[in-house]
Amino acid sequence: MYKIKAKRLLAPSIYLMDVEAPRVAKSANPGQFVIVKMDEKGERIPLTICDYDKTAGTVTIVFQTVGCSTNKMSLLKEGDYFSDFVGPLGQPSEFIEEDIEALKQKKIMFVAGGVGAAPVYPQVKWLYEHGIAADAIVGCKSEDYLLLEKEMKLVTGNLYIATDDGSYGYKGLVTDLLKDLIEKEGKKYDVVVAIGPMIMMKFITQLTKQYGIKTIVSMNPVMVDGTGMCGGCRLTVGEETRFACVDGPEFDGHLVDFDEAMRRSTQYKSQEGRAEIERQEKVTGHVCNLGLGENNEWN
Amino acid sequence: MELKKRVSDREQDPEIRRTNFDEVCLGYSEEDAVAEAKRCLHCKKPLCVTQCPVSINIPVFINHIKKRKFEKAARVIAESSSLPAVCGRVCPQESQCEERCVLGKKGDAVAIGKLERFVADWSRENNIDLSQTLPKNGRKVAVIGAGPSGLSCAGDLAKLGYEVTIFEALHKAGGVLVYGIPEFRLPKDTVVQHEVDNVKALGVKIETNVIIGRTVTLDELIHQEGFEAVFIGSGAGLPMFMNIPGENSNGVFSANEFLTRNNLMKAFKEGYDTPIRAGKKVAVVGGGNVAMDAARTALRLGAEVHIVYRRSQAELPARAEEVHHAIEEGIIFDLLCNPVEILADEKGWVKGIRCIRMELGEPDASGRRRPVEIPGSEFEIEVDTVIMSLGTTPNPLISSTTRGLEANRKGCLIAAEETGKTTLEGVFAGGDAVTGAATVILAMGAGKKAAVAIDAYLKNR
Numbered sequence A: 001m002y003k004i005k006a007k008r009l010l011a012p013s014i015y016l017m018d019v020e021a022p023r024v025a026k027s028a029n030p031g032q033f034v035i036v037k038m039d040e041k042g043e044r045i046p047l048t049i050c051d052y053d054k055t056a057g058t059v060t061i062v063f064q065t066v067g068c069s070t071n072k073m074s075l076l077k078e079g080d081y082f083s084d085f086v087g088p089l090g091q092p093s094e095f096i097e098e099d100i101e102a103l104k105q106k107k108i109m110f111v112a113g114g115v116g117a118a119p120v121y122p123q124v125k126w127l128y129e130h131g132i133a134a135d136a137i138v139g140c141k142s143e144d145y146l147l148l149e150k151e152m153k154l155v156t157g158n159l160y161i162a163t164d165d166g167s168y169g170y171k172g173l174v175t176d177l178l179k180d181l182i183e184k185e186g187k188k189y190d191v192v193v194a195i196g197p198m199i200m201m202k203f204i205t206q207l208t209k210q211y212g213i214k215t216i217v218s219m220n221p222v223m224v225d226g227t228g229m230c231g232g233c234r235l236t237v238g239e240e241t242r243f244a245c246v247d248g249p250e251f252d253g254h255l256v257d258f259d260e261a262m263r264r265s266t267q268y269k270s271q272e273g274r275a276e277i278e279r280q281e282k283v284t285g286h287v288c289n290l291g292l293g294e295n296n297e298w299n
Numbered sequence B: 001m002e003l004k005k006r007v008s009d010r011e012q013d014p015e016i017r018r019t020n021f022d023e024v025c026l027g028y029s030e031e032d033a034v035a036e037a038k039r040c041l042h043c044k045k046p047l048c049v050t051q052c053p054v055s056i057n058i059p060v061f062i063n064h065i066k067k068r069k070f071e072k073a074a075r076v077i078a079e080s081s082s083l084p085a086v087c088g089r090v091c092p093q094e095s096q097c098e099e100r101c102v103l104g105k106k107g108d109a110v111a112i113g114k115l116e117r118f119v120a121d122w123s124r125e126n127n128i129d130l131s132q133t134l135p136k137n138g139r140k141v142a143v144i145g146a147g148p149s150g151l152s153c154a155g156d157l158a159k160l161g162y163e164v165t166i167f168e169a170l171h172k173a174g175g176v177l178v179y180g181i182p183e184f185r186l187p188k189d190t191v192v193q194h195e196v197d198n199v200k201a202l203g204v205k206i207e208t209n210v211i212i213g214r215t216v217t218l219d220e221l222i223h224q225e226g227f228e229a230v231f232i233g234s235g236a237g238l239p240m241f242m243n244i245p246g247e248n249s250n251g252v253f254s255a256n257e258f259l260t261r262n263n264l265m266k267a268f269k270e271g272y273d274t275p276i277r278a279g280k281k282v283a284v285v286g287g288g289n290v291a292m293d294a295a296r297t298a299l300r301l302g303a304e305v306h307i308v309y310r311r312s313q314a315e316l317p318a319r320a321e322e323v324h325h326a327i328e329e330g331i332i333f334d335l336l337c338n339p340v341e342i343l344a345d346e347k348g349w350v351k352g353i354r355c356i357r358m359e360l361g362e363p364d365a366s367g368r369r370r371p372v373e374i375p376g377s378e379f380e381i382e383v384d385t386v387i388m389s390l391g392t393t394p395n396p397l398i399s400s401t402t403r404g405l406e407a408n409r410k411g412c413l414i415a416a417e418e419t420g421k422t423t424l425e426g427v428f429a430g431g432d433a434v435t436g437a438a439t440v441i442l443a444m445g446a447g448k449k450a451a452v453a454i455d456a457y458l459k460n461r
């Protein structure tokens, strides 16, 4: 059993939890993820590691409620337990293997969309702790949905905010902001790391391709085991089939077949959403509007 | 009594069982078991025993059944096997113990597997405590993977007094027994969980949610956590695909994904959250036990199911009993045809599978006649789901994160057959991780041999 040591509402329908999982905390690196399971009947839900404290033995997750499982998860309280919490899964971000001096020569830009700001944070923080100040763009619907601004400010070189409605920072999409920074402000980047909804990552990679900037994306296909056993998470990367859970989740964004990935990620959505509605109607006689994906920023 | 024929056991009617996930074979009653036990000749040199990978003393336990000393029978089996209720159900007995039974020459072999199952079920129902261990010796051994090989290695070492911890990647112990083999062949809560509990009763600790190579490395187990020896029983879980066009369409699953959703995550049961999609018409590609299990699962979820296999029925690698059950339940066999492409609609969902007809040519290295394509014979089968069941290979997670631990080209760990010794001192391996996908009983046999070798290794240290 894995205890929830702290829980915070970061923005409407976006929650942060610190979970006690000493083994995971000890081995965690930026870029990796965990799989959590709430109880006997729950699904295995993959979530990116957003922070970790090796001494306290805790791992931080940030999630957005999109369907049946994430909504149930949002009802857990401080002091409650996850029955299962496994990780760290996947490969750490490429840069933690790189030579620090070489890395210091590079200008790195992180682009986060929606709840993607949470997984971007540990990467930027890791770089900062190694003497590298990366820039970051965080995009979200409106000011209310902005995550971890204070924390990010402390560890970034330049932090740019974009909101869809212009309620804070730049009005528009992260892709437009990145384009402006490069074309109007003459910013140069050697690497872009984009984490967020697949559609956002797709457009970022299209843009950076024009400028020839290497781009890393973090893929989030449907998963079951997270250990390479089911093949459900397979993606096409540069004509080859790769398993996101063991080969990724980070890949060279210019090689990923996003259209296929987006299509595959809908495989269980509507079906489960429908089943959940039916179940709730049966149980409570009340109509549920969960799980139909309208709130799914992450996708 | 007719001596040539075995006592037949009870089975759920095919028309009923195709709509539920309850066990197909209902096993022997006491009377049936005693009657079947009476057929055994108690051979002086029992050939049956030589064919059992864990050398169960078959004539002796059968003799106890004959005298209705079921508890004694259970103790005899427990000396050699820690998972008898499992093996009695899923061992390919016809090609193991029963293959060499003398009675098999003139009629039916003794139903050794069904008798073993009877004894195991009886001792479970009667709460017989079979845990007998030597005093603890304070020495720590780690076992990676809670499948049949890991469980039997751990059980045997615990009996010898070692402090054994099993590290399991999934949230539940059992390996393929919990995620792969379906409920209707191997009930999870009653049979598998009970056998896992028996291993725990010997003092074995099971830490779930620990992935060796990710959560902690093998080196850390030895150098930081004080384990003096390690057994790797991590199985062969990596699914293969055909690499044909359309294979990543929506509605194409590996058998592992399909079965894991259904068995481990219990998607078929009301109240469980994990979804599964069986569709209306399913093609299962492959002809092994795994393909039969996937097909019969899809059938129970309400689909019309076709097995697409490139050789003929005689070459099906699945156990005869499973093929027979599948046919009885209404699985359609499209034999001698091989998929060349999966067809998708404009939204990317499967709408069919294009196959080419095959004929059998000369025997290949495996002795089976090699299927060759008949030019121009392509045709389409309309389906909305495809389940790929082409076999699995070992996961490279451990070998790629452990310096000095060598694997062969197929990813199988290199280990000595009699001892399980790997290329790293103090590290042993067995089961599917070494052989590639094989059987429960071979994995258990490998676990037992390694336990003996680990004991010898640690005594000499």
Ligand SMILES: Cc1cc2nc3c(=O)[nH]c(=O)nc-3n(C[C@H](O)[C@H](O)[C@H](O)COP(=O)(O)OP(=O)(O)OC[C@H]3O[C@@H](n4cnc5c(N)ncnc54)[C@H](O)[C@@H]3O)c2cc1C
Residues within 6 Å of the ligand: A033, A043, A044, A045, A046, A047, A048, A049, A062, A063, A064, A065, A066, A067, A068, A069, A070, A071, A115, A118, A119, A219, A220, A221, A222, A223, A249, A265, A268, A269, A272, A273, A291, A292, A293, A298, A299, B274, B275
């Ligand atoms: C490597 C990885 C890291 C992730 N990190 C985060 C994170 O840090 N924060 C966060 O909020 N979300 C993250 N996600 C997405 C998160 O796992 C899904 O939002 C969640 O599984 C949705 O479950 P649900 O039952 O609430 O939604 P439903 O829409 O009801 O889900 C239906 C089915 O589809 C699956 N599914 C739906 N959406 C996704 C998705 N985007 N990715 C994978 N499976 C999905 C579910 O597991 C379920 O089986 C990550 C996904 C992956 C693969």
Ligand SMILES: Cc1cc2nc3c(=O)[nH]c(=O)nc-3n(C[C@H](O)[C@H](O)[C@H](O)COP(=O)(O)OP(=O)(O)OC[C@H]3O[C@@H](n4cnc5c(N)ncnc54)[C@H](O)[C@@H]3O)c2cc1C
Residues within 6 Å of the ligand: B090, B091, B092, B144, B145, B146, B147, B148, B149, B150, B167, B168, B169, B170, B173, B174, B175, B176, B177, B180, B181, B182, B210, B211, B212, B213, B233, B234, B235, B236, B237, B259, B289, B290, B293, B395, B397, B398, B430, B431, B432, B433, B437, B438, B439, B440, B441, B443
């Ligand atoms: C669908 C299906 C049907 C089958 N039917 C039959 C049958 O009827 N009869 C028969 O005899 N055989 C059958 N088999 C084969 C049989 O189940 C296997 O040969 C047997 O389970 C192998 O045992 P094992 O202990 O080597 O590995 P597994 O049972 O695969 O167990 C390995 C365990 O190790 C864990 N693991 C893997 N990597 C790690 C890691 N890095 N860290 C921690 N844990 C890890 C896995 O999660 C798993 O629990 C079937 C197989 C399948 C898939």
Ligand code: SF4
Residues within 6 Å of the ligand: B051, B052, B053, B054, B055, B056, B058, B081, B087, B088, B091, B093, B096, B097, B098, B112, B113, B116, B441
């Ligand atoms: S374990 Fe398998 S091979 Fe051995 S006696 Fe039992 S059924 Fe036969």
Ligand code: SF4
Residues within 6 Å of the ligand: B039, B040, B041, B042, B043, B046, B047, B048, B049, B058, B059, B100, B101, B102, B103, B110, B112
């Ligand atoms: S070979 Fe057959 S008859 Fe002889 S002891 Fe074994 S089971 Fe009995």
Ligand code: FES
Residues within 6 Å of the ligand: A222, A223, A224, A225, A226, A227, A228, A229, A230, A231, A232, A233, A234, A243, A244, A245, A246
């Ligand atoms: S999640 Fe099962 S193989 Fe990646």
